[in-house]
Amino acid sequence: MFFVRQNSVRWLLAILLSCVALLAARPAAAQGGGYFQPQQFSSNANSPDFMPASLLQDPLPAPGPTTLPDTQVNGQTPQVNGQPQQFFDMDEYLDSHPDFVAGGEQWDWVLLPTSIIYRSYLAGAKESRYGAQIIHETDHYALWDATLGTRVGLLRYGNQSVFNPEGFQIDAEGSAQVRLDIRNNVDVQAVDFRGGVPLTYGIGPHRFKFGYYHLSSHLGDEFLLKNPTYNRLNFARDVLISGYSYFWTEKLRFYGEVGWAFYTDVTEPWELQFGVDWAPQKPTGFRGEPFFAVNVHLREELNFSGNFTAQIGWAWVGNQNAHMLRMGLHYFNGGSSEFSFYRENEQQIGVGVWYDF
Structure with a gap:
């Protein structure tokens, strides 16, 4: 009888310790991007409870294609993926027009x-x-x-x-x-x-x-x-x-x-x-x-x-x-x-x- 009670106490202590460990782990999981309970935070960056918005969500994927087209310039006629394209040599134009200001200035x-x-x-x-x-x-x-x-x-x-x-x-x-x-x-x-x-x-x-x-x-x-x-x-x-x-x-x-x-x-x-x-x-x-x-x-x-x-x-x-x-x-x-x-x-x-x- 004493052996059964002693084992019951041991199991009860194990369950209590597991609950305490789970409660202690929940805030750490929230900071790692996991489960997060709603909580009010200060907007002051110097406050100890300040949290940047970037930590509240997963980063977004970068826009645009993952691969760039194959671009080749042969003389004055460039090709993109094998198709000839219209070509304007901006470097040559700027060299021949030294007074030109790219983008212009507002008058x-x-x-x-x-x-x-x-x-x-x-x-x-x-x-x-x-x-x-x-x-x-x-x-x-x-x-x-x-x-x-x-x-x-x-x-x-x-x-x-x-x-x-x-x-x-x-x-x-x-x-x-x-x-x-x-x-x-x-x-x-x-x-x-x-x-x-x-x-x-x-x-x-x-x-x-x-x-x-x-x-x-x-x-x-x-x-x-x-x-x-x-x-x-x-x-x-x-x-x-x-x-x-x-x-x-x-x-x-x-x-x-x-x-x-x-x-x-x-x-x-x-x-x-x-x-x-x-x-x-x-x-x-x-x-x-x-x-x-x-x-x-x-x-x-x-x-x-x-x-x-x-x-x-x-x-x-x-x-x-x-x-x-x-x-x-x-x-x-x-x-x-x-x-x-x-x-x-x-x-x-x-x-x-x-x-x-």
Whole structure:
């Protein structure tokens, strides 16, 4: 009897221990993805009873086919599973269109943009910039031609890119272009004043310009005192201009421009200029890159002859803006670049430094 009771107690203890073990195992099974009793958990990740939702369900299978089709490209005609497919070489297109931005940029209004859509002609003698060149001129020996000016963006409707600007933009430009006679106490011989407002548009490699500028020429006081019999000319013009430039590559630009003056004094209405610029357009770092520029400027008052300018040297483009600093050799041949002496023919050879906006 005692043996039976003792065995019964042993069986009862075994059953109780099994129940306790089962109850203890249920929360662990829930955390392993098994049975789970509903329970309230805190949404705070730092709380001890927080449980991520990813632990409450099995992971979903990855979408899409488990195997990829066999794709072969032979020349320009690719095949997928043996069937010829239409093919577009995006890499080749992007290489041939360096100004294209994949996905594009949304256009919006930009007040006082930091870059210029239609940049100044690098070898243009009458462009507004900072610059100076020491030249040897056939009749005057050493001269110092300097340009003190700027060109800034006022308003743009387009993208906000600094080095690849696109859209419509209004600029303002102005400069004083002065000539100093180094041999004669650095006297001011003459100065041309220019100011204008160009409206420009750019998309991809194309750039368009329409605008207005005023230019007037004045002889220096020191020059008139030393040459009292010199015939002073009131050379002035108010001009409407239209220009187009095309980037054949990222660095190579061709351009042409025509101007018609609705007001003239001494000068005649029509002018034409064209040329080539080859220069970096993106940041160069301290090492810089070479540049080359040619400009031809024809004017009606010279019977549509004019002047030829060539420059070659080294250029740097900044990291924060598209401004360009250049240093190099300068050559000019034709009607004087100071329009107070427009009837005089000059040949200039020298060195210069130029800062373009």
